[in-house]
Amino acid sequence: MYIYKGNIHIHTKYSDGTSSIEEIAKIAKKNNLDFIIINDHRHLLGKQRGLEGFYHDVLVLIGSEINLSKNHYLAIGIDEEIMRNEENPQEVIDEVNRQGGLGFIAHPFEKGSPLISNNKTYQWTDWDVAGFTGMEISNYSSQWRDGVRTTLQGLYANFINDQAYFNFPSKKAFDKWLELTKEKQVVGIVGSDAHAPILSKFYFSITVLSYNYLFKSANNYLYLKEPLAEDFVTAKKQVLNALKKGNLYISHDRKKQGDGLLTFLKDMSYKYIPGDRVKPGNYSLICQFKNNVPTKLRLKLYKDGIKIKEYPFPFREKIDFSYGTYHLVISRPNEDNWIILNPFYVWD
Template identity: 25%
Template sequence: MLEIEVKQDKDSHQLNQLLCFNVPSHVHSVSIEVRNEQYMWLTYIVHDQQKKLRGQFIKVSTPQPIIIHQEQEKSSPYTYYGDIPEGEWTIDISIIAREEVKALNNWCTFTIMFNEASDNRKPDLYIWQDEQQSQNLLNVNDEIIFNESKRWYKGDFHTHTTFSDGKMTREENMDSAKNQNLDFFAATDHNIVPTSWFDETEILVIPGIEVSSPILGHFNVISTNDSPFSKHRLEDMFSVEGNVKLLSEDYGNALISISHPFLKHFNWKVTETPLDKIDSIEIWNDPTFKDNIEATKMALIAWNHLLNDGHKITGIGGSDSHNKPTEKYEGSTEPSLIGDPGTYVFCDQLTAANVVKGVKNGHVVVSRGEFIHFQIDDFISGDLCNVEKGTAKVFADTDDPIFFEWIVDGQVAKKETGYQSEFHFDFDKSYHWIRVDVRKKDGSLYGFTNPIYFGSKNPKLKKYGQLLEIMEK
């Protein structure tokens, strides 16, 4: 057994450190447990002697110890099973402490044991991991078909569990998703990628990660085969340059999405973000959280600027679910639920690859209520329309009249109350776009569509900071 103390030798609230420990020969498991003050946000990543990522952990309510085992059924979730090579392993640690504990000398203690693992797995888990252990990759089969139908599928691109700071277990997430009639959701715990999930045929679960910088904001990598921290350090999250590296990494066909970009205290501040690396923006984050009213308003304005500039970045929603289904945020009259808002994606068949493809193509509608039907002839959200003159139609299957706001080239071109609306257009041959915001009687957002495009335009805005400058004018 090894015990390693992590000390802070200066009066600071932040620590980034690389610990080393030696694994002897003939080891079949490594067990790691950390003890620390409760007023700390602690993340660590474990790499073995061959520099492969083997373990991921966030200290909130995550079960301990984490067990890295050569057998998959005895390895903890969020670890990579396989041979345990002898030699020097490393633990990459990142800690943020509150004022009341930052002056403490000893911030945490790691206890490491070998060949002491118990079965920490449930038999109903299926593995997303590369069984050959040839690379730091998950073996995610994104072509598994969950539904054969060609239609709109309802999902959620931003969820959390007890393995980061969520209050729901993975089982409870599944139950809640079923209750919300979701077809899919992305598992995006903070700074860790799931390596397994429950073998569930009803709901597609897509592995993801919310890269969460405590000072610069958050972004999601959805349907990823790898962790950003396979090749990078946790400390990269604390700098603009580091975040650009993390965001710009090659994640294959994964979806890169900025989370709640204007949410107070969690807004995206990485001004050097290359806009061509962003596939989508989380326009609407948990509608029951009071600060998201203003944040969503600002995100819609920013999105209009990007669309006007020629960027075809898709707008999505995310519940950012943290709470139990019965819990409400302070000041809210509604519980915070997975799938609120619902993000609908048009797919030929329900597979992870098709969901990502649908988002990248802009085939997305977001709604807190019923689905919002929006089209021009056979063209839907995200399509490039070759008709210069015609009629766009929108309707929602709701019992209550709603307000339709036709957004054309960034401006509200028409408002209409009812259950359906039409907009007649007659464009020239230059670049244009049309989308619809839908609101309730009280003016609160009911949902929005992505644009139908007419022509194309070469964007002039290259960096996120340029967008912020426009917003400030």
């Protein structure tokens, strides 16, 4: 099993970000990311200009963020631009699927801030849609903004305690994800929504939520069965396949980097990783780090959206898994959530 760390939902100069794709890839390399996914608004300009590929050993994939006023949808692995349709997001989802792409609902429950666009939000409003790959259960920029309600809070969060008003993940999004995965496979990811806006006044300027900051804050860790290929086409397929299946976990890296978490179910003949469908039965559940194990961690086990057990970490025991959807969450001392794994679907 191989683990690769990446950041999803990044904006560049081609929409409302502040850096080029190559500049962003350099920052990703400094933060030990293996891949990044660009989602500029409405178009695929970077891809059309041939800018997908490896930069400094970082795999760069280019998709888009579709829709403006509401129902934002992250499309990945598409080749043609897709027209916005806020009033009927099902048509957007269907077109992404027609192109063989993946799609993720973005910042579905953001609250907004009076400091930014007068509390303007871009929520997801249609939960009757079908066929989407997954959803952001945390959008780092959106949640950071949601917590900052006054200028004083903004200054405090930007210069003194960046976690003062931030919770991981979005509780509403996490609860919705638990609800949805009882009935269907829905991949949970974290999006950075990186724009790195530069605020200037007189001779003073600051970058808020810089690319460097966000790449250190929360990331997606993919499980691959083979090493990430050096060939771009093959590597792209590997990443998209892992995202499609939900073979991943997300980590609040601002608290502590989540590298090297090994998690699988094991029977006499096979290992199953998060996101897999398995038959009901008795399995060994292994959940541990490769090395540098943090102390006093707790492993929470959810079945069909309800927490049923909490264990000390690391964990290696046999458990009888009856029919249902099983989520695992790792918490640090005095914190609810640090690492959230995609579920095992015990359905077959």
